[in-house]
Amino acid sequence: MAIRHLTSIKDLSDDEFKILVDRAAHYKALFKSGDSAEFQKNHLKLLGRTVALIFTKRSTRTRISTEGAATFFGAQPMFLGKEDIQLGVNESFYDTTKVVSSMVSCIFARVNSHDDIKALCKDSSVPIINSLCDMYHPLQAICDMLTIREKFPADKRLKVTWIGDANNVINDMALACLKLGMDVAIATPPGIEMDASIMAAAQEVAAANGVTVEATHDSKAASKGAHILVTDTFVSMGEEYAKEAKLKQFQGFQINQELADLAAPDFKFMHCLPRHHEEVTDDVFYGEHSIVFDEAENRLYAAMAAIDVFVINKGNFNNLQ
Template sequence: MINSRSFRFLTGIRSFSSSSSVMSSPRHLLSISDLSPAELERVVDRAGEYRELIKSKGLSSTAENLPLLGHTVALMFSKRSTRTRVSSEVAVNYLGGHPMFLGKDDIQLGVNESLYDTGRVISSMTSCMVARVGPHSDIAGLAAASSVPVINALCDSYHPLQAIADMLTIKIAFKSVKGLKFAWVGDANNVLNDSTHACAKLGINVSIATPEMYPVDEAHFNKVKASAAISGSTVEISHDPKTAVRDADVIVTDTWVSMGQESEKQARLAQFKGFKVTSEMASEASDEWKFMHCLPRKQEEVSDEVFYSDRSLVFDEAENRLYAMLAALEAFVAKKGVIM
């Protein structure tokens, strides 16, 4: 005999399965390009609201505050992580869901079975896939096969969650972001791609300096420049760090040797000579300049004097990854990509 409680539970399962099967085209977050300027601003603001709520009194256990109750989120990590894994698991728990971690020793994307097969199978049993992968083709392949939202937790081309956290960090520090100057000094990598695109969408001026051997991706930056033209911001690209940081409000760098590039370390360090962020370099910036780095940090990238100074926002930036994930899960899973 099925009692009323069991009936409600089984009805819920049927309802969930039915809704999953008809949602043939879920909305994914693969890069900042997937968000309009208004949507990006709303996600950043929502991340800020979560930050204030959690820091002041925490999330209460109500249906409204637990939109992922009864849902499982697959955390698929081909690459190890500190901030991404912790922020993802904590965020899913905060929203009432169950995080299921799948590391490189649990599944091998595209090795034992195709990305398509993996995406079909895992999405049939979960409500979302948060994937930290290598090539962008991996995250794109998962999304193409998935019946649930896919959130890019990092690939070699994009890092949208870091960009959302960066925009929140800047907004907290400066209140109003439009017209600020964001200076990137370092490698032309995934964080650069999405964080500068986010800046361009929100009206923040962008100035970039990379070594000549590591230029920005021209096709991607055509999109960044198009967004800047709409918002009224500017995009400048050079190979001179001093030019990039001149009058900058925010100075940003990142690792020069990413995972998988260890064999190139000595060659890359030689190419990045003169790109270390120091107080001397920052003397070209605005009077109120701040420093950001998404971590982990190595001493060749930024001096201790800057990294541990009161101008450094690096640890706030790291914490804000949690609130960025909360906002992304709410927007793309709980609200099915309807961002208002």
């Protein structure tokens, strides 16, 4: 059976993605139960194995959640930062991938380019879990859908509004929402457009599921009636040199009370963190509608789901143990 990697939500069928969210919910319930017998049973699944974390970018939630998930299943997490191994210094991507994958059960990769993820997948002998690249962030999408599921009735038709940059987070989140039957509105500043291939895939999923996806440069119009308002950093890691210009470009795209007043009365605010003040005001970020810390915690259960499906069950969605 060919190795299944988790590279993006786009690569998953609707049913496969739903299963990942279901598994995240399952492991959250189990983890919260404190059932020692279940803990021991799951701890044996990868006992004596190693899970590698190849991270070329800083991390808080991704590192903690991945190490926690690996430990839950009995594996030893091994963090390999850019200062810890020879990757990119004295050793090629190919050589590093061949060596690391020969000694571990899977590799969580938090890297700069999606080309790096593709190179890892091409040459690895174990599953690669994309833990962030410049194009996708699938673990965040799993976590976000679990968080939304917890806050709204299953039969409620939801509108999710993204206000901010056209980046890796919304690329996967838009497809995730559409796969679960939610409408999506994306508002980016003038001059910033969504990736054409992502929008084409999104429109295809939307048509198949009877929902809508729209891209606009009008943050107020996109916010009207939204059940979820969500944003992310305006200046991604590696773009600090352009911070002043980007902040000017994003004027009018801060989520504040003016935009919140346009949303549905029961709206929720989400942000994958870390947060900066130019993206959202304190009254929204820390207010009664914010679910950012529930969202952050759910990264742990998203990582558990990924390990469960892609490592323990070898990418077989139809026969989960």
